[in-house]
Amino acid sequence: MKKIFSTILILSTVLSITSCKYEEDDIWNQSAAERIETISKNYAETLMNSKGGWAMQYYPTNSNSYPSGNGYLLMAKFADKGTVTMGMKNVFSSNAYREDVSTWDINKDQGPVLSFSSYNTCIHVFADPYDLPFTGTKDDEVNEEGKGAQGDYEFSMIEVPTDGNHVLLMGKKRNSYTYLTPVPEGTDFKTYIEDCQKVTADFFPTTNPLEYQILLPDSTINTYQFSSGLTTLYPAGTDRVMTGVVNSYLITNYDGKYYLRFRDALKLKDGSKINNFVYNKEEDVFKGVENENCKIVGPDMATFIESKFDDGRSWAMMNNTDMSVKCLAIYSALVVDFKNILKADIKGITLRKNNGKLSLAINYGAGIRPQSVIFNIDSYTLENGKFSIGNVTTDTDNGKKILETKAMQALVNSLKQPNTISPATTQYNPNVLRLNNDNDAELWLTITLK
């Protein structure tokens, strides 16, 4: 015991002397407090300098579960009178646009901390301890779980570049990152949010949801439930359950372009990371910002179409379907011919598979007993983005009469010729396809997955 005590005593003495021995010269012109004060002032200026405000990609937590792991697009405009105007439209506002004004401060903690310091229904609702009825949690006053979405409203300011092209915040409690990009002066928050939400839904539809691939220079990542916003990413060729990691993302508009940013950066094998993808309209692709060899791609067209046929789904051309003028003339003539023969109105034309055989059906009638005239297609080709059908026959007398009409012959002939098949809007949403007749540029139509 005495030995230990002596050792501690000697060590303490040596350390004390050592601590006195070396004195650092002032390496900054200001004290620590003054430096934090200056930085805080500069950061506040940056936030206020975006006169249109900021699009804020807010993730309450880094969790794998809904709703706290999802991303939410909040808007924030910081004013010099200490107020912040915020807007949002999501499940926390019952999907109605909500705007609220409260106070903000930059507190001087170990570094500047952005604090939404008084209650604002557009951010603190993520931090309230109350149950969230929309999650199915029993909102029971007696047995509150005390969690809510567990979001932050105090943020360490991690990146605040002087050019103000973005701000990166980190939640003090949950450590999730919030990324802010400026929006132009005069931006209407509601319009901005709704545009981003529409673009997201157009790219990644929640009805007939699809899966995608992220092509990295060294690997391919598959997605699962991408359209939900909280997706599982897993290396292609591996078991999703074993290797999948949950991530989430948001799409925002910055400088006229749409950006998709993941909550958690994707790691490449060379150690680099990628967070952001920007949409290239000409190429219809989201390309990596940090590394443009990274891409998000939609499903392979032929595989996708075949899989839907196999699922018993059909592709339909309806009366209001988008089509060329020339195609519309054929369709309109067919409607007239059909009415003359069957005394009924066409509701639509569908392509589907029955027992492995492709068929074309003209649907008519209404109510609970819609009817169809079926045409059998003996073969079809779907490869390399081209689609064409073989011979068309029918078993019914009415079908034969229809098949002999000029309009039906024109439609069948067009489909017999090579057609370039492509998504009508974007590769990410092939639920609507466009068929362009390779021999006649004025002959095109769209078909929608039903």
Next chain:
Amino acid sequence: MKAKLSILIIAAVAMVSFTLGSCSDDNLGASIFDTVDHPLDKSLYTFPLDTFVKVNFQEPYNVRYMYKMQDMSLSSSDLQKNLTPCSYDKSVDLATLAKYLWFDIYKELANQHEIFLKKYSPRIIHIIGSKSLNVSQGTETLGVAEGGLKISLYNANNLSVDDIDMMNEYFFKTMHHEFGHILDQTISRPLLFNLLSNGQYDASGWTNTPDSVAAGRGFVSPYASSMAREDWVEVLANYVTRDTLSWNILLGSAEYEWEEIDIESESAYKKLITPGCNLDTIGYYKADKSGNGDNKVYRRVCVRNAAGNVEKDENGNPIWVHKSGIDGRSLILTKLDMVRAWLSNNYGISIDAMRKMVQQRTYLTDSKGDFVIKNGKLVNRFSYNNYELMNSLRNQVEKYKELQPKN
């Protein structure tokens, strides 16, 4: 109804100072803390409230009314709790109400007036917008007094001036409760008080104790039955904030002994209820809070036969009995007398005068000073006549807008 918990945290901070000799440089430079007295910024949106609290709390009493969340880690020692700040508007309401029903009353009644508040008031009043839920206990913290320095009040975002019961429960009672702790920490309550209900306190079981059962045991609230120091300040806070009707109902309940019994279900309980039945003997249903089907009925203790049926006296009335030997009513009044004497002797405050003043400021009175009763209830003074009183209190803040530059 969630059991309400009010916690006293006595922060015993042990400071161990190691005085190390300065090595060689005696010039320590400027303080790392901001020592400049900044004037309030008139351009700020919060200038009216900032001015109000400076004029009414900071300058006269050295009290900081903290309504913005400046660091969530300071708002609760339990970082797992999810707390949110108060909205500006509710902060305004609570600031004016704290002055009106707390500070102004002590200032007027205490024998040292302003000096009293300068000496004894907390240094910080911290307002939190959300509830402070204690999930594992199924309770809720209404307020916290920390080491006589800081009082935190929760759930301010749900403050409703239309709802006196809510304001009493969450704020007015809590203000007097927590301030009572500070006064108790400064001049200790009589030791004899700790013996009055000795053996009856239950630090954990109080959460499941109905009001009447607690009253029958001599406590003004279930929380008062948790420990002696809470009992002490609950007597003070309840007496001051409860109206006469409510206080008399409490004393009425306290005259009897109550017991809890198990019952199969709520539907089984409802079958027992018939027109003209005596609910005191059948009991009052207490909903299961645990989700385990733990249904209870609490009822007055009376003589029952072997089958559990009520035995009646010659007049056909139940024969009430006191098995515990506790006279709840007398006990509560004894406790109140001790609080009354302690406040008067040590602080020069008449608790009865304070109660009268609080009640008169809370409920509407007529020209004679008598309380106005409508539909059997006292009338909320704050919301009466289109919120005349509340708006006048808010105007004490709003008036500072005139000092702000016009946009």
